[in-house]
Amino acid sequence: MTMPEPAPALSRPPFRHYQFDSAYDEMFEAPGIPRPHYRALFQTLLDLPPEELRKSQQAADLSFLHQGITFTVYGNSEGTERVFPNDLLPRIIPHAEWGKIERGLAQRIAALNLFLEDIYHSGKILADGVVPKELVYSCRHFRREMRGLNIPRGIYVSICGTDLVRLPDGSFAVLEDNLRVPSGVSYMLANRKVLKKVFPTLFRDYGVCPVDHYAQALLATLRALSPPSSSARHEPTVVLLTPGVFNSAYFEHTFLAQQMGIELVEGRDLLVHDNLVYMRTTAGLRRVDVIYRRVDDDFLDPLCFQRDSSLGVPGLFNAYRAGNVGLANAIGTGVADDKAVYAYVPQIIRYYLAEDPILANVPTYMLTDQSQRNYVLEHLDQLVVKAVGESGGYGMLIGPQSTAEQREDFRRRIQAEPRNYIAQPTLSLSRAPCFLEGEAQARHVDLRPYILYGENMTLVPGGLTRVALRRGSLVVNSSQGGGSKDTWVLRA
Amino acid sequence: MNDRRETTMLSRVADSLYWMSRYLERAEHTARLIDVDLQLRLDHSPDAGSERWLGLLQALQVPAPEDGSLDAETLTHLLTLDRTNPSSIISCVAAARENLRQVREQCSSDMWEQLNRLFLQVKSTASSEAGLLDSYQFFRAVQDGAHLFQGVTDSTMSHGEGWHYIQLGRFVERTDAVARLIGAHFNRSPHPLDQAVESEEYLEWVALLKSCAAFQAYCKAHTAELRPLRVAEFLLLNPGFPHSVRFSVDRIHAALSAISELTERKAGQPVRIAGRLRATLSFSQIDEIMASGANAFVDSIRWQCSQAHTAIHQIYFDYSVESALVA
Numbered sequence: 043m044t045m046p047e048p049a050p051a052l053s054r055p056p057f058r059h060y061q062f063d064s065a066y067d068e069m070f071e072a073p074g075i076p077r078p079h080y081r082a083l084f085q086t087l088l089d090l091p092p093e094e095l096r097k098s099q100q101a102a103d104l105s106f107l108h109q110g111i112t113f114t115v116y117g118n119s120e121g122t123e124r125v126f127p128n129d130l131l132p133r134i135i136p137h138a139e140w141g142k143i144e145r146g147l148a149q150r151i152a153a154l155n156l157f158l159e160d161i162y163h164s165g166k167i168l169a170d171g172v173v174p175k176e177l178v179y180s181c182r183h184f185r186r187e188m189r190g191l192n193i194p195r196g197i198y199v200s201i202c203g204t205d206l207v208r209l210p211d212g213s214f215a216v217l218e219d220n221l222r223v224p225s226g227v228s229y230m231l232a233n234r235k236v237l238k239k240v241f242p243t244l245f246r247d248y249g250v251c252p253v254d255h256y257a258q259a260l261l262a263t264l265r266a267l268s269p270p271s272s273s274a275r276h277e278p279t280v281v282l283l284t285p286g287v288f289n290s291a292y293f294e295h296t297f298l299a300q301q302m303g304i305e306l307v308e309g310r311d312l313l314v315h316d317n318l319v320y321m322r323t324t325a326g327l328r329r330v331d332v333i334y335r336r337v338d339d340d341f342l343d344p345l346c347f348q349r350d351s352s353l354g355v356p357g358l359f360n361a362y363r364a365g366n367v368g369l370a371n372a373i374g375t376g377v378a379d380d381k382a383v384y385a386y387v388p389q390i391i392r393y394y395l396a397e398d399p400i401l402a403n404v405p406t407y408m409l410t411d412q413s414q415r416n417y418v419l420e421h422l423d424q425l426v427v428k429a430v431g432e433s434g435g436y437g438m439l440i441g442p443q444s445t446a447e448q449r450e451d452f453r454r455r456i457q458a459e460p461r462n463y464i465a466q467p468t469l470s471l472s473r474a475p476c477f478l479e480g481e482a483q484a485r486h487v488d489l490r491p492y493i494l495y496g497e498n499m500t501l502v503p504g505g506l507t508r509v510a511l512r513r514g515s516l517v518v519n520s521s522q523g524g525g526s527k528d529t530w531v532l533r534a
Numbered sequence: 535m536n537d538r539r540e541t542t543m544l545s546r547v548a549d550s551l552y553w554m555s556r557y558l559e560r561a562e563h564t565a566r567l568i569d570v571d572l573q574l575r576l577d578h579s580p581d582a583g584s585e586r587w588l589g590l591l592q593a594l595q596v597p598a599p600e601d602g603s604l605d606a607e608t609l610t611h612l613l614t615l616d617r618t619n620p621s622s623i624i625s626c627v628a629a630a631r632e633n634l635r636q637v638r639e640q641c642s643s644d645m646w647e648q649l650n651r652l653f654l655q656v657k658s659t660a661s662s663e664a665g666l667l668d669s670y671q672f673f674r675a676v677q678d679g680a681h682l683f684q685g686v687t688d689s690t691m692s693h694g695e696g697w698h699y700i701q702l703g704r705f706v707e708r709t710d711a712v713a714r715l716i717g718a719h720f721n722r723s724p725h726p727l728d729q730a731v732e733s734e735e736y737l738e739w740v741a742l743l744k745s746c747a748a749f750q751a752y753c754k755a756h757t758a759e760l761r762p763l764r765v766a767e768f769l770l771l772n773p774g775f776p777h778s779v780r781f782s783v784d785r786i787h788a789a790l791s792a793i794s795e796l797t798e799r800k801a802g803q804p805v806r807i808a809g810r811l812r813a814t815l816s817f818s819q820i821d822e823i824m825a826s827g828a829n830a831f832v833d834s835i836r837w838q839c840s841q842a843h844t845a846i847h848q849i850y851f852d853y854s855v856e857s858a859l860v861a
Contacts, residue, residue, distance in 0.1 A: 287636045300639035322545045324850040325797035327858045
């Protein structure tokens with residue numbers, strides 16, 4: 043493509059090497075011309091000596107290191123704890139755009155909850171042929187143990203982090219629903235704390251919606267799930283169940299437990315007796331009413347699911363069945379964020395709510411369909427292929443950046459298990475300026491807002507903007523070299 | 535409701551706080567011991583070296599290297615930056631940090647940051663080329679780091695149950711370490727008890743006091759004239775000096791009484807053991823103790839201390855479910 047002449051402002055640091063391509067640029071509507079809501083930040087960056095910014099970045103990095111805001115990388119024995127890279131330049135979202143995101147996500151989560159309730163009870167949507175039966179029943183995350191089970195308030199997904207991307211035309215689309223144990227919200231809060239220190243005046247002048255009430259909203263959501271029998275007895279006891287210190291999101295678990303003022307427990311701290319859940323305290327056993335579990339279904343109860351799990355609590359599922367404990371999220375929600383079921387979410391929304399989806403889906407090829415599969419196999423070098431049950435950027439092929447060998451590997455895997463994969467066009471994610479190597483550089487970003495669903499639906503205005511820090515990379519996951527930046531949703 | 539919340543503490547968390555504190559105390563003790571020893575060495579002839587090293591290894595309960603090498607560089611490394619030695623300073627600081635990391639939502643973020651910073655500092659010394667060239671700075675930094683952590687803990691954490699487990703860990707470890715040091719020293723240096731020590735032995739006695747951070751405090755109480763009997767009395771029975779055995783045992787007793795009250799457990803065992811130990815130290819006379827041998831006395835203290843440790847473990851950390859359900 044042809045590069046337009048850079049406007050004068052772009053010839054000055056830190057924008058001297060800032061580049062544009064066909065992707066939507068979050069900051070500039072045209073080279074050198076910032077979008078209205080980015081003008082103040084743009085001016086601030088031009089006025090600031092680059093040295094100042096560099097110092098701020100160092101101070102921020104150091105503060106993350108000292109606070110131990112880290113995540114764990116799997117399959118790497120050396121120094122498995124890593125600091126989650128934070129980028130200094132905020133991503134700014136105007137009020138009106140946020141309003142649409144908010145409505146769209148609320149609609150989506152409401153519909154997905156109705157879907158889960160339906161498939162674990164009468165299965166009307168399957169009987170009506172809107173979603174193919176075999177798709178649901180063949181899903182690895184479908185839990186037949188949940189059939190016919192009534193859960194508190196009928197809410198399956200109480201905590202959700204949906205991944206949105208902005209397409210070249212400027213519209214947001216849903217890339218993935220994370221309905222099992224979404225993580226990252228602690229980085230949203232930590233980034234905000236740092237940015238308030240780095241740009242105090244700018245922050246105040248911008249009129250940014252606060253996000254600090256997230257922990258309280260989360261606690262209220264969890265309390266809403268407590269079994270009716272126990273809420274009459276006393277204020278419900280809520281705990282956060284972590285797989286332990288080696289889990290990649292351990293920092294987040296401790297952070298949220300501390301912010302909410304609840305106990306952080308491991309499987310070995312809990313026990314079930316007579317279908318009641320207790321935690322082992324120095325003062326004896328104490329009843330537990332609600333568990334915010336950050337442990338996958340498979341590992342939750344060795345008596346019911348994976349037998350060799352030592353992370354879970356034997357008998358927990360029976361206590362859940364008996365209605366003596368609330369779980370967030372419910373068991374078996376993974377069926378609704380299966381990447382093949384994802385393709386049907388627009389139909390699911392129409393079916394239950396009789397509304398058109400507010401947020402679009404990304405076009406998705408179903409590989410169980412022969413003609414679609416053939417098309418995909420012929421165009422592997424242009425498409426993105428994802429394993430349906432994976433998350434965190436594992437099990438993915440990015441066609442344009444792949445080697446012939448990798449494509450051959452995926453071709454074999456798809457042919458062996460077509461149900462296990464889907465394909466999508468390679469999206470050109472929007473790009474935002476990031477402060478790297480002492481200057482502003484454009485990097486691809488996505489957006490993960492966090493939705494809470496208890497007594498009410500709560501969307502904290504903001505979210506985690508994840509950044510693909512490697513030049514040209516489209517993968518934003520922290521496990522794959524991603525970072526994050528603060529997200530400012532404007533009040534007006 | 536509020537009263538109840540104060541008393542909730544997971545057994546695993548209590549266990550981690552206890553051990554975190556023990557490890558940090560151990561790191562501080564080791565740093566002080568080597569620091570004192572290296573300074574003392576400057577006043578000695580070089581050939582007295584290997585015997586001193588053996589004594590130091592023994593005081594820290596670290597087995598001597600199998601190949602019998604006793605040169606200063608190897609041994610300093612073994613005791614400070616060797617991660618394969620579970621008692622080295624770096625291992626202790628790392629273990630303390632790992633324990634705190636597992637319960638970091640229980641402590642203040644200032645505490646975590648302080649301990650994390652100490653760990654990063656020790657780790658960077660271990661990975662830097664210069665290593666321990668400036669050993670004095672290093673030992674100073676470890677001791678300062680531990681002191682700072684204690685100060686931060688005392689001023690930013692609620693003095694509730696968790697804080698008492700931290701106190702407990704620190705003073706159980708201290709009682710044991712100081713008692714061991716006294717026993718070994720009196721074993722090695724038979725000396726008329728009530729006479730000022732001879733000049734060639736003077737430095738050894740100074741080193742003992744300094745190893746317990748007690749030299750200046752002793753001088754204030756008894757002047758710089760060092761008499762073995764007074765040194766023993768000071769280190770064993772002084773009620774006001776924070777590194778004396780009696781002071782430490784008083785703290786153990788106080789912590790256990792507070793915990794027993796907060797948890798409302800009718801579990802007398804640990805408090806009873808600590809109370810008996812406390813009475814022994816409050817009512818014993820130093821000449822009686824020395825008449826039957828310092829060694830026997832400190833052994834009995836260490837034995838009772840380990841009994842208290844076991845009782846704490848059984849009652850608060852690792853009780854059987856059946857007993858808890860009945861209660």
